[in-house]
Amino acid sequence: MSYAEFLGMGAELSLMAVIILLFIYDTFASQKSGKYLPITAVSLLAIQTLYLAFGGIQEALLFGGMYSTTTMSNVAKIILNIGTILVFIQAASWVKDDDMKIRRGEYYVLTLITLLGMYFMMSAQNFLLFFIGLETASLPMTALVAIEKYKENSYEAAAKYLFFAVFSSALMLLGLSYIYGAVGSLYYSTIAASFTVTPLTIMAVVLFLAGMGFKLSLVPFHLWTADVYQGAPTVVTSYLSVISKGAAAYALMIALMTAFGQEALGIWINVLYIVIILTITIGNLFAIRQQNIKRFLAFSSISQAGYIMLGVMACNDFGATSLLYYVLVYIFSNIAAFAVAGAIERASGKLNINDYDGLYKTNPKLSVAMMLAMFSLAGIPPFAGFFSKFFIFYSAIETGIGAMYVLVFIALLNTIISLYYYLLVVKAMFLKESENPIAPIKSDCYTKTVIFITGLGIVLLGLVSWIYDYIFSAVV
Amino acid sequence: MSILSIFVIIPILMLGGLFLSKNMKQIRTVATVGSALQLIAAIALVVLFCGKRAAGDTAEMLFMADHVWFQALNIHYAVGVDGVSVAMILLSAIIVFAGVFASWKIDPLPKEFFMWLILLSIGVYGFFISIDLFTMFMFYEVALIPMYLLIGIWGSGKKYYSAMKLTLMLMGGSALLLLGILGIYFNSSADGNLTMNILEIAKNNAIPHTLQNILFPLTFVGFGVLGAMFPFHTWSPDGHASAPTAVSMLHAGVLMKLGGYGCFRVAMYLMPYATQELSWIFLILTGISVFYGAYSACVQTDLKYINAYSSVSHCGLVLFALLMWNTTAMTGAIMQMLSHGLMTALFFALIGMIYGRTHTRDIREMGGLMKIMPFLSVCYVIAGLASLGLPGLSGFVAEMTIFVGAFDHADTFRRVFTILACTSIVITAVYILRVVGKILYGPVQDKHHLELTDAVWYEKFSTIVLIIAVAGIGIFPLWVSDLIRESIKVISERIIQ
Numbered sequence: 001m002s003y004a005e006f007l008g009m010g011a012e013l014s015l016m017a018v019i020i021l022l023f024i025y026d027t028f029a030s031q032k033s034g035k036y037l038p039i040t041a042v043s044l045l046a047i048q049t050l051y052l053a054f055g056g057i058q059e060a061l062l063f064g065g066m067y068s069t070t071t072m073s074n075v076a077k078i079i080l081n082i083g084t085i086l087v088f089i090q091a092a093s094w095v096k097d098d099d100m101k102i103r104r105g106e107y108y109v110l111t112l113i114t115l116l117g118m119y120f121m122m123s124a125q126n127f128l129l130f131f132i133g134l135e136t137a138s139l140p141m142t143a144l145v146a147i148e149k150y151k152e153n154s155y156e157a158a159a160k161y162l163f164f165a166v167f168s169s170a171l172m173l174l175g176l177s178y179i180y181g182a183v184g185s186l187y188y189s190t191i192a193a194s195f196t197v198t199p200l201t202i203m204a205v206v207l208f209l210a211g212m213g214f215k216l217s218l219v220p221f222h223l224w225t226a227d228v229y230q231g232a233p234t235v236v237t238s239y240l241s242v243i244s245k246g247a248a249a250y251a252l253m254i255a256l257m258t259a260f261g262q263e264a265l266g267i268w269i270n271v272l273y274i275v276i277i278l279t280i281t282i283g284n285l286f287a288i289r290q291q292n293i294k295r296f297l298a299f300s301s302i303s304q305a306g307y308i309m310l311g312v313m314a315c316n317d318f319g320a321t322s323l324l325y326y327v328l329v330y331i332f333s334n335i336a337a338f339a340v341a342g343a344i345e346r347a348s349g350k351l352n353i354n355d356y357d358g359l360y361k362t363n364p365k366l367s368v369a370m371m372l373a374m375f376s377l378a379g380i381p382p383f384a385g386f387f388s389k390f391f392i393f394y395s396a397i398e399t400g401i402g403a404m405y406v407l408v409f410i411a412l413l414n415t416i417i418s419l420y421y422y423l424l425v426v427k428a429m430f431l432k433e434s435e436n437p438i439a440p441i442k443s444d445c446y447t448k449t450v451i452f453i454t455g456l457g458i459v460l461l462g463l464v465s466w467i468y469d470y471i472f473s474a475v476v
Numbered sequence: 477m478s479i480l481s482i483f484v485i486i487p488i489l490m491l492g493g494l495f496l497s498k499n500m501k502q503i504r505t506v507a508t509v510g511s512a513l514q515l516i517a518a519i520a521l522v523v524l525f526c527g528k529r530a531a532g533d534t535a536e537m538l539f540m541a542d543h544v545w546f547q548a549l550n551i552h553y554a555v556g557v558d559g560v561s562v563a564m565i566l567l568s569a570i571i572v573f574a575g576v577f578a579s580w581k582i583d584p585l586p587k588e589f590f591m592w593l594i595l596l597s598i599g600v601y602g603f604f605i606s607i608d609l610f611t612m613f614m615f616y617e618v619a620l621i622p623m624y625l626l627i628g629i630w631g632s633g634k635k636y637y638s639a640m641k642l643t644l645m646l647m648g649g650s651a652l653l654l655l656g657i658l659g660i661y662f663n664s665s666a667d668g669n670l671t672m673n674i675l676e677i678a679k680n681n682a683i684p685h686t687l688q689n690i691l692f693p694l695t696f697v698g699f700g701v702l703g704a705m706f707p708f709h710t711w712s713p714d715g716h717a718s719a720p721t722a723v724s725m726l727h728a729g730v731l732m733k734l735g736g737y738g739c740f741r742v743a744m745y746l747m748p749y750a751t752q753e754l755s756w757i758f759l760i761l762t763g764i765s766v767f768y769g770a771y772s773a774c775v776q777t778d779l780k781y782i783n784a785y786s787s788v789s790h791c792g793l794v795l796f797a798l799l800m801w802n803t804t805a806m807t808g809a810i811m812q813m814l815s816h817g818l819m820t821a822l823f824f825a826l827i828g829m830i831y832g833r834t835h836t837r838d839i840r841e842m843g844g845l846m847k848i849m850p851f852l853s854v855c856y857v858i859a860g861l862a863s864l865g866l867p868g869l870s871g872f873v874a875e876m877t878i879f880v881g882a883f884d885h886a887d888t889f890r891r892v893f894t895i896l897a898c899t900s901i902v903i904t905a906v907y908i909l910r911v912v913g914k915i916l917y918g919p920v921q922d923k924h925h926l927e928l929t930d931a932v933w934y935e936k937f938s939t940i941v942l943i944i945a946v947a948g949i950g951i952f953p954l955w956v957s958d959l960i961r962e963s964i965k966v967i968s969e970r971i972i973q
Contacts, residue, residue, distance in 0.1 A: 318548070375621070380617060380621045381614045381615075381617045381618050382614065382618055391549065393654065394549060398662065400662065405659070408655060408658070412651035412654060415651060416644055416647050419643070419644065419647055420640070420644055423624060423640065423643065427628060427636065427640075430629055431625075431629055431635075431639075465546045465551075468546055468548070468549075469548065472548045
């Protein structure tokens with residue numbers, strides 16, 4: 001393998017460079033100069049994102065076909081990077097806290113290592129690399145969930161996350177070992193070519209799906225989600241809910257469409273069909289009753305994962321594009337929601353939806369940002385969520401299968417349920433009045449920046465069509 | 477850039493202006509100037525449209541423009557108007573204009589109120605000018621969601637319940653619609669050149685008959701929810717009763733027309749076969765709307781509920797007439813839309829003004845208002861007479877055309893239904909005259925009412941604008957029916973053949 005070929009891994013190499021630079025900076029920086037770490041992290045990641053977008057990374061198949069770069073995976077990485085940058089800006093005010101000051105280096109480096117793991121997972125063409133990427137993403141994540149270790153919730157959340165992560169990895173490995181036993185290879189291409197449907201391989205595919213179901217918090221593997229989201233620091237939760245989920249969804253799509261794209265299609269498509277219906281419906285029904293905003297967003301994100309999976313079901317170019325586009329829009333909407341929730345939590349310590357009563361009177365800007373996020377998540381035009389939902393339904397119906405109409409219909413009915421609970425938040429903020437509303441919050445410039453960027457994104461991502469066109473051109 | 481895009485651009489500019497306004501005066505200036513410009517633009521559009529038609533331009537839609545939006549998905553921003561859309565745009569402009577004056581003293585949060593109201597109007601105008609299914613659907617939903625906040629924040633009574641019920645039911649309708657639209661799109665062409673453009677879909681006429689029988693109910697019910705079709709009308713009385721004045725006006729006056737317009741523009745126009753096959757089911761449902769709405773209005777004691785049920789009845793008549801699919805009846809349906817839009821807006825404006833003074837809408841607690849506030853009372857009588865179909869006002873023209881057209885149908889089933897629906901006119905008279913007799917004449921029920929004052933200038937202005945329009949249709953009906961007849965003919969001929 002020549003050096004020029006090696007550059008096909010440009011995305012991973014550049015991210016590794018960012019990690020090393022940040023690590024060195026954090027190690028040698030004094031207490032005083034260390035406060036520029038957040039801004040350094042954001043700018044380095046931004047430069048790396050620009051490199052991904054305009055650096056001319058070639059399509060490549062490396063390490064004997066284990067690793068591949070495609071324009072599609074490159075776009076997926078760019079989307080995740082944008083999300084990570086937003087989370088980093090959001091985190092900047094959090095890591096200034098006294099307790100977090102000494103750990104801020106760890107926060108940034110660990111987060112970027114999980115991102116690196118996701119890169120590998122998304123570029124994998126072999127289940128071994130896929131698994132290594134997945135674990136690289138999962139283990140630092142546990143540390144991140146527990147990063148506020150003096151808080152009991154954080155402990156509990158980390159323990160739950162760890163156990164579920166390990167358990168799901170074990171399930172997946174079991175499935176992969178069956179596949180290796182049946183096919184004799186872990187390369188996607190070989191599996192696709194020599195897969196035959198036997199009870200063993202059916203079991204294998206189902207186990208693999210179950211393992212990924214945990215990562216994506218699909219029903220019935222969603223039980224950890226609400227507790228972990230609630231216990232983890234809000235910044236970590238927002239990372240977990242958008243970036244982890246987006247990466248897992250993309251990687252799963254690639255694995256299903258390439259490795260299990262031919263013979264195995266009939267197996268997973270039926271399983272996924274039921275899982276999607278359950279995920280969307282149960283996520284929605286549980287979200288209605290939630291009072292804690294983080295648990296609320298946890299269940300809402302469960303149901304959103306169901307919608308994302310509709311793009312996988314479609315199994316076509318539109319499906320892949322819509323999935324990536326949905327993830328992008330979801331990143332903006334969910335980070336906006338978490339940014340507002342986080343700002344309110346930091347200022348007043350309040351996390352209940354009831355506490356938001358009359359918020360518009362005291363904090364109009366935060367309320368409007370939250371409202372935009374809720375409308376976008378619910379799929380109300382002219383906000384981006386409407387477009388992403390429409391496109392994902394479009395791609396599902398494009399298959400022309402009658403059962404897909406039914407699936408889309410169920411998903412559509414669920415958007416009504418979801419609209420109900422998203423409107424409950426809007427109702428608390430705008431309609432209700434409170435005797436002691438949350439006092440006016442003076443957010444710092446970081447929170448303002450995140451809210452401004454995400455708000456702008458929510459309004460423009462849909463109306464400006466070239467974003468979709470850009471993703472589409474990369475996929476085709 | 478087509479002239480039609482002006483109708484979307486002006487409200488967007490208004491939103492910007494409202495956002496920057498500092499005090500009530502500026503807010504009022506922006507709202508008044510903007511909605512006046514809209515009204516002028518709408519009148520200009522009618523004039524231009526008639527001019528083009530007179531010059532012999534017989535294209536189905538005029539002022540067409542088409543911009544590619546999402547290339548890969550065949551989604552365009554495509555606009556164009558025929559006579560019906562032009563009439564609807566004019567109706568919307570009049571009601572928005574009157575609505576601004578009716579909410580002159582809105583409190584609290586005037587700025588937000590007008591911003592939501594204008595956002596709603598963007599949806600309405602956009603819907604009427606679109607000929608692309610996606611754009612149309614998008615604007616449709618844009619018009620729906622502001623209702624939640626408008627009712628929830630500025631409403632009265634059990635406003636949380638009503639706002640949520642209304643939003644969820646209408647969004648439920650649009651969920652059906654979305655499925656219908658996707659179904660139509662993926663079958664829009666036999667040779668694989670899929671399109672979202674309504675005109676092209678109609679030209680291709682490629683939707684298989686079996687599929688039409690599935691998609692027609694989806695789209696018809698989807699729009700029918702907004703058109704208050706039985707049994708999906710239950711959002712309407714609660715919603716109207718809780719909404720603030722201008723929102724009731726806009727909602728009953730314009731938004732419910734979106735339902736009727738969508739029913740014939742999308743459901744009936746694109747799926748003529750299923751229209752013939754299945755219209756009997758919906759004829760029964762809309763027939764029930766007509767009846768049930770009128771009877772319910774008779775027993776209500778809240779002025780707004782009376783009017784809301786009357787709207788159910790009248791809007792039911794719109795869908796009923798559309799389903800007769802002959803040119804006369806459909807022309808009547810469109811005229812009924814215009815007439816009902818104007819007179820309901822007038823009703824709700826007057827009820828809002830009366831309620832603002834008496835602080836009650838219960839007809840048992842009011843009486844003798846004619847002596848106390850003569851201007852409002854006279855206007856109320858005029859609105860009532862228009863509603864029960866007095867010749868010379870808009871209601872008569874519309875209902876006359878509908879029943880003549882409907883009876884024209886050779887089908888016995890339809891004739892029987894027409895006769896039954898005709899009786900609703902009598903019931904309308906019952907509930908209108910009951911209210912007029914009870915609250916305007918008779919003894920004064922509450923001596924505090926004697927101290928109340930009559931309308932002030934902005935209220936008078938708002939009502940007079942609407943009364944002129946109501947009388948306009950009543951006195952020059954031909955002028956209106958000429959505007960829409962040609963466009964209706966295209967659609968009805970498509971269904972009959």
